[in-house]
């Protein structure tokens with residue numbers, strides 16, 4: 001099975017985010033592979049182990065995004081594709097999908113895997129746009145999956161439970177953080193990753209022009225929201241339960 | 255006048271997703287002519303309700319194809335309608351199916367799409383909130399049709415008493431669009447009120463230690479009555495409780511009178527789903543936990559000690 005996994009390089013989510021004008025500050029913040037995309041990489045690796053084939057990681061981002069690809073390669077993926085171009089700074093979901101589609105079109109993939117939402121951007125729509133641009137069916141919010149000859153059977157999370165979906169391949173899926181337990185990169189994996197190929201592409205290499213990736217949404221203003229004020233904070237000295245019950249009584253819940 | 259469309263998810267019984275009614279209500283305050291689009295079984299039956307909340311036209315099709323196959327048939331129908339009618343703005347609620355349909359439509363009509371919308375300023379300006387709601391961002395949208403995914407409970411649904419003309423949609427559906435098929439539907443029925451509508455919500459997080467301790471929340475909810483139990487993503491991903499319990503960015507948005515957060519740190523992605531609660535109580539053993547910054551009553555302590563005491567206390571007071 002020839003598999004591509006979309007992986008995003010994001011500012012370390014453990015560092016409190018800061019703004020740099022109208023964009024998230026990225027300079028001076030270490031980047032990591034989006035933890036949500038580790039589930040995609042793991043899904044790809046498990047399918048490869050079961051069915052054979054190859055796992056290709058694809059990312060659009062700054063040059064430093066090669067680190068996110070490295071991490072996926074250390075987990076066991078076979079090769080990477082990184083699309084970097086100054087013209088892509090601040091891209092929206094549509095532009096990101098156009099660029100990734102152009103890169104993925106150059107090869108025949110049976111399955112494309114992405115995360116449900118990125119940790120920093122959380123638009124949640126990039127994968128659906130990508131599926132449409134590639135003319136593929138999609139199943140989002142995958143929490144369990146079985147692949148057999150040419151098709152997938154998936155449990156897809158819904159608001160009240162889950163639906164079972166059958167989908168023919170090639171297809172695109174997005175996986176939730178509950179779908180599996182991503183493996184750690186072993187020392188051997190980290191060493192092997194150094195020798196794995198990462199193809200670096202610019203917009204021009206993909207035959208795209210600045211017009212193709214013009215961003216049609218602009219941040220005009222950022223203002224602080226009305227903040228909720230913190231109320232009383234008490235230490236439990238054995239009477240907290242009674243205090244909560246008082247509060248519930250005042251709120252007429254009891 | 256601009257044309258504003260609201261995509262509404264409907265049930266086979268003709269019920270309309272509340273979030274669509276909220277968005278219709280808000281759309282009435284923008285300068286435009288409002289239409290709703292409903293696709294799948296129940297669409298025509300849902301039209302009067304959509305009219306009551308502000309749609310003057312409802313584009314409807316009851317065809318099973320829209321319920322049976324994921325996203326593609328609906329995106330095709332919408333793209334067909336867009337070609338005919340040239341709307342300026344298409345609004346979707348952030349629901350599982352709508353999200354996929356909106357994304358595919360954006361690709362088909364080559365339009366920008368904005369997610370996580372929490373406010374609408376005009377036909378070409380929308381708002382989102384970031385950092386757990388600390389900052390409001392105004393975003394100008396260019397091109398047409400502009401597409402936006404609006405978070406549920408961003409607006410309050412109020413009927414206007416109008417009525418809508420129904421236009422049956424007869425867009426062709428390609429064979430290509432029938433590849434991702436829904437074959438079974440499973441509902442994880444919870445007892446008590448629906449999480450989204452409950453006047454009181456008690457949510458548990460990883461601080462509860464183990465899945466079994468959710469029983470304490472169920473017990474307290476049962477005693478209080480009219481109370482739903484929710485959870486963080488950390489515990490639904492760990493399989494402690496079903497996904498349908500999840501409150502937050504990827505889960506449900508709740509706005510109860512009282513929200514009780516137990517063993518929950520207060521990550522921004524959880525907070526966006528519950529910060530609209532009228533009153534918030536938090537129990538957490540770490541006094542630095544971010545959840546305390548938005549709590550009306552914060553208790554620093556061990557939830558597993560306090561919960562049984564609270565259950566007894568409530569039992570006694572209820573008599």
Ligand SMILES: Cc1cc2nc3c(=O)[nH]c(=O)nc-3n(C[C@H](O)[C@H](O)[C@H](O)COP(=O)(O)OP(=O)(O)OC[C@H]3O[C@@H](n4cnc5c(N)ncnc54)[C@H](O)[C@@H]3O)c2cc1C
Nearest residue numbers: 459460461486487488502503504505517519523524539557
């Ligand atoms: C794209 C994306 C989307 C997300 N969407 C959501 C979402 O929709 N909903 C959501 O909830 N999260 C979401 N998350 C995850 C979120 O970032 C947090 O990881 C999650 O909310 C943390 O859950 P938690 O509070 O249960 O666990 P933790 O953060 O581990 O917190 C546990 C808390 O319990 C306290 N505690 C421990 N023991 C006790 C005790 N005995 N008594 C009292 N307190 C105790 C600890 O002090 C700690 O504060 C999302 C993340 C991403 C990246």
Ligand SMILES: Nc1ncnc2c1ncn2[C@@H]1O[C@H](COP(=O)(O)O)[C@@H](O)[C@H]1O
Nearest residue numbers: 006060114115117118122123124125126
């Ligand atoms: N720049 C990017 N490069 C590679 N994959 C991406 C990129 N942006 C988004 N994705 C993928 O799309 C998923 C959803 O992202 P988003 O639409 O930003 O919420 C992510 O989890 C990634 O798998």
